[in-house]
Amino acid sequence: MHDIDQRAHIERVLSVTRSAEAKADRIQRSWQRCIEDYDLDPTRPTPAHIIEGPRLREHRDQIEDFLQVARTGMEQLYKRVCDLGYVLLLTDAQGVAVDFIGNDRWQGELRRSGLYLGADWSEARAGTCAVGTCIADRSAITCHQIDHFDASHIDLTCNSAPLLDPTGDFMGVLDVSALTSPSPRESQHLALQLTMMYAKMIEDANFLHFFREASVLRLSAAWPMVDLSGELMLAFDADGVVVGANSGARRTLQTGRDGEPDGELVGTPLDAIFREGMAEVWRIARAGIANARAALTTHQLGVFYADVIAPRVIASHRPAADSVETAVSAPALDRLAGDDPQMQRLIRQAKRLVNKSVDILLHGETGTGKEVVAKALHESSERRDQAFVAINCAAIPESLIESELFGYAPGTFTGGRSKGMKGLIAQADGGTLFLDEIGDMPMHLQTRLLRVLAEKEVTPLGSDKAQAIRLTVVAASHRDLRKLIADGLFREDLYYRLCGAILYLPPLRQRRDKVFLIDRLASEEAAEMGCTMSIDPQAMAVLCAHPWPGNVRQLRNVLRFALAVSDGGQIRLDDLPGELMEPAAPVHDTAPAMATPQAPARTVAADRASWRDQEGQWLLEALQRHKWCVTAAADELGLCRATVYRRMKRHGIVPPNLQ
Numbered sequence: 001m002h003d004i005d006q007r008a009h010i011e012r013v014l015s016v017t018r019s020a021e022a023k024a025d026r027i028q029r030s031w032q033r034c035i036e037d038y039d040l041d042p043t044r045p046t047p048a049h050i051i052e053g054p055r056l057r058e059h060r061d062q063i064e065d066f067l068q069v070a071r072t073g074m075e076q077l078y079k080r081v082c083d084l085g086y087v088l089l090l091t092d093a094q095g096v097a098v099d100f101i102g103n104d105r106w107q108g109e110l111r112r113s114g115l116y117l118g119a120d121w122s123e124a125r126a127g128t129c130a131v132g133t134c135i136a137d138r139s140a141i142t143c144h145q146i147d148h149f150d151a152s153h154i155d156l157t158c159n160s161a162p163l164l165d166p167t168g169d170f171m172g173v174l175d176v177s178a179l180t181s182p183s184p185r186e187s188q189h190l191a192l193q194l195t196m197m198y199a200k201m202i203e204d205a206n207f208l209h210f211f212r213e214a215s216v217l218r219l220s221a222a223w224p225m226v227d228l229s230g231e232l233m234l235a236f237d238a239d240g241v242v243v244g245a246n247s248g249a250r251r252t253l254q255t256g257r258d259g260e261p262d263g264e265l266v267g268t269p270l271d272a273i274f275r276e277g278m279a280e281v282w283r284i285a286r287a288g289i290a291n292a293r294a295a296l297t298t299h300q301l302g303v304f305y306a307d308v309i310a311p312r313v314i315a316s317h318r319p320a321a322d323s324v325e326t327a328v329s330a331p332a333l334d335r336l337a338g339d340d341p342q343m344q345r346l347i348r349q350a351k352r353l354v355n356k357s358v359d360i361l362l363h364g365e366t367g368t369g370k371e372v373v374a375k376a377l378h379e380s381s382e383r384r385d386q387a388f389v390a391i392n393c394a395a396i397p398e399s400l401i402e403s404e405l406f407g408y409a410p411g412t413f414t415g416g417r418s419k420g421m422k423g424l425i426a427q428a429d430g431g432t433l434f435l436d437e438i439g440d441m442p443m444h445l446q447t448r449l450l451r452v453l454a455e456k457e458v459t460p461l462g463s464d465k466a467q468a469i470r471l472t473v474v475a476a477s478h479r480d481l482r483k484l485i486a487d488g489l490f491r492e493d494l495y496y497r498l499c500g501a502i503l504y505l506p507p508l509r510q511r512r513d514k515v516f517l518i519d520r521l522a523s524e525e526a527a528e529m530g531c532t533m534s535i536d537p538q539a540m541a542v543l544c545a546h547p548w549p550g551n552v553r554q555l556r557n558v559l560r561f562a563l564a565v566s567d568g569g570q571i572r573l574d575d576l577p578g579e580l581m582e583p584a585a586p587v588h589d590t591a592p593a594m595a596t597p598q599a600p601a602r603t604v605a606a607d608r609a610s611w612r613d614q615e616g617q618w619l620l621e622a623l624q625r626h627k628w629c630v631t632a633a634a635d636e637l638g639l640c641r642a643t644v645y646r647r648m649k650r651h652g653i654v655p656p657n658l659q
């Protein structure tokens, strides 16, 4: 135990953070952040913040597959540390504990201290702590007793190591913590080493699971280690092109002579990395791990022992084992994607939900296919012969939404609307009501909608007669509804009512089935035009490399354009619109979890800013080209009008007639 009480700790934090001296270490810099960036007050210790129920499920759902892989590693680690009083937490990139292993005997105390499932250990919420500070700095750390910012945590000792996903993005934290521990911080040295070691094992297991349909080249500077740990791993496809690299490979092979990142490994042919070329890699693959002479030399003359793990699963569209029992056969859903892991997971989840009486929330950027998924869910369900009614809450003028949704009785209005009208909710009776852009629904209508969903009846305007309805709601939003709730713009109770399940649609730039999708959309468009189609390899390469800010909608528009100008449906490079030929702007996902960890934060922020500038520039040019006709610019960019208006606002673009 430490020999400092809470009051003395608070004074110490205040004195360090008030002093003008440069902060000596990570812990003190974090204390400073707590005060300056998060407005935390050390004199007000706050109890652990634990989230439960649907909110916790929402965090878990996003990394469902990873949780399964990580669990095995956590169970092994727990066996090694449980007798020492440690518990384990696995958090997501936001710092929420999405898995936990600990001794039930101390359940009450663990929960109170926040060493528990659902605890939010982000720095902004909990102050300096191992998980939060590991997330902020993207590196392993021990936060021992009085290192914590919040005085209520000064009995805890916590060790955290970051976890990266198979594409190198930060995805969460492995944490080994205890309620009490000896006071010297050296007592935690081994615990931290163990945490880092298991974090790497979990990361690598997840890498192998993720790339189970690819060959994986494992490399090590020491021969006996190759098949034990494979410090460096490169997943590659049948053409010998790298499709994934673990953090060891990125650290070692992506680094140039000056130690700075040197280009992207993914997309690089193995020939360009190893002097021996692909022929030797295939020879190693055939020889198996018994061949003690297998070694590869990089062009920078690094020598690595190597073996190759063959693909463990053959790519196909057979249903995943876990879905066989409960999933329905659903061709409409199967048609949505090729071999993209994120989309395949969405389809698996969707199949399990199809005939369950749960409302579904779809999240995804504009144009990612939320309405397409909603329709496929409807077509796959027993309700397929009933109505599918779609409403875009952002597109209907606010004054009309209420009457459109709920309908109105005869005589409620005068003139052309005097006869009364069945509302869209009533029209969807027995079928599916798709509420697009639900985040744009005005507050007072959210209250009415909530009542309809709770009471399962709708009362038209001007009527006192309620009509019973059977409704399945699929809602969609590209906005962060949790943020809207925090800003007081969206009802939290409606959110929980709607999110019986949440499905996340990946943006097109992240999808790995672009060739499938391009082929499919081009075939559909060609069929509409009554021609056949083909795409030459150069055009296909450009289409695959484009960042697609307008997602699938923009891709469809580009293909429609290319087919229209092509020679008899044979799409060549020349047929693609000009903006696709310009050098691609760097695209970074805006969620903080997606920031590339090895890049310094300043570079990521700068790239993001330059991407924003580029986006604003494209928008401005498109609007000028179309003489400020928003519909025409939206069409060209493959965005809906509401999105163009939103982005104009974001970039401060004002039409000349309004300036």
Ligand SMILES: Nc1ncnc2c1ncn2[C@@H]1O[C@H](COP(=O)(O)OP(=O)(O)OP(=O)(O)O)[C@@H](O)[C@H]1O
Residues within 6 Å of the ligand: 335, 336, 337, 364, 365, 366, 367, 368, 369, 370, 371, 372, 373, 436, 476, 478, 521, 552, 553, 554, 556, 640, 643
């Ligand atoms: N998986 C897919 N397969 C085929 N076409 C798709 C797919 N996903 C999207 N599309 C096409 O992309 C366009 C946009 O799809 P959709 O309207 O469903 O996107 P959205 O996410 O609902 O957009 P918004 O946020 O603007 O409402 C449509 O033309 C649709 O046909």
